[in-house]
Amino acid sequence: MSKVVEVESDQGVAIVTLSRPDKLNALNMETFEALIDAGQALSADQSVRAVVLCGAGEHFCAGIDTSVFMAGMANEAGGSRMMPMDDSPANFFQRAAVIWRELPVPVIAALQGVVYGGGLQLAMGADFRIAAPSTRCSVMEIRWGIIPDMGISTTTRATVRLDHLRELVYTGRVVDADEALQIGLLSRLQDEPLQAAKELAATIARNSPDAVRAGKYLLNHVFDEAPERALRREALVQTKLVGQANQLEAVRSNMEKREPAFGPAVKIEVNID
Known part of the structure; x- marks a missing residue:
């Protein structure tokens, strides 16, 4: 560098x-x-x-x-x-x-x-x-x-x-x-x-990398969008997260009261058009 x-x-x-x-x-x-x-x-x-x-x-x-x-x-x-x-x-x-x-x-x-x-x-x-x-x-x-x-x-x-x-x-x-x-x-x-x-x-960095990236993606877009588009994007982003390996690990680690072991982040993007 x-x-x-x-x-x-x-x-x-x-x-x-x-x-x-x-x-x-x-x-x-x-x-x-x-x-x-x-x-x-x-x-x-x-x-x-x-x-x-x-x-x-x-x-x-x-x-x-x-x-x-x-x-x-x-x-x-x-x-x-x-x-x-x-x-x-x-x-x-x-x-x-x-x-x-x-x-x-x-x-x-x-x-x-x-x-x-x-x-x-x-x-x-x-x-x-x-x-x-x-x-x-x-x-x-x-x-x-x-x-x-x-x-x-x-x-x-x-x-x-x-x-x-x-x-x-x-x-x-x-x-x-x-x-x-x-x-x-x-x-x-x-x-x-x-x-x-x-x-x-x-x-x-201790949180699910998928959820953190999805959160930034969402907030980078919704403030300039009409409410109906923002709500649609929010819902679609959530469907991309639920059931992913890192989301399941977040649930398991909370239930088992241990530190999570997250894997690599996945790319989260949605098309609302």
Whole structure:
């Protein structure tokens, strides 16, 4: 794996670390590519049950590296990279953030220090954001004369009220952790966010991998669907789970009061059309 993004796994939990601490983990082109590569590899790994996304050093991510802006001004980073990728409606830059929402397992972002611009949009791709009380967040793009365009229009829909998001996008204002929690940018505050994220990931990993993946699949779809479609999807997903080996093992282990021994996850998708 790339040196700018490190990936390690233990007992079904993958730790993905932005590793440019001397640059406050700012996102350069290599980091964008490495994030996409890591997400694709983890998505294909049936042994992964949860992911923790974090930054090395004192900060999660200061946003996009100035080298990316310079390349864009020289037309080196534009063109095809702004077009949808072959396997996704997202473009290259968006993909680095939304791939974590698309990942079939839960993703927990452990945040500290600055979480600015592209770094905040990357974090919003996670299912949960656990942050240190000293964390500072900002939608910083307005200061560069651009809009936030790494999937924020999709990843904030169910978490941040629109008027709060409008203010952040229009002003670039830095908000502290307490305010970020209040307006929905953060899930909770912890003095040791990485440890808390690992503990949550371990708790998730102890459950049936089929049920966890099915739960994420369901929740990724139903909030944008009409009620009748959402209810239909919910029912069909349940029928895919009931009777599967891991579902039966969940029942048996509960009845026998022992730790479950789950097998590999199965792919859960349904067609409601």
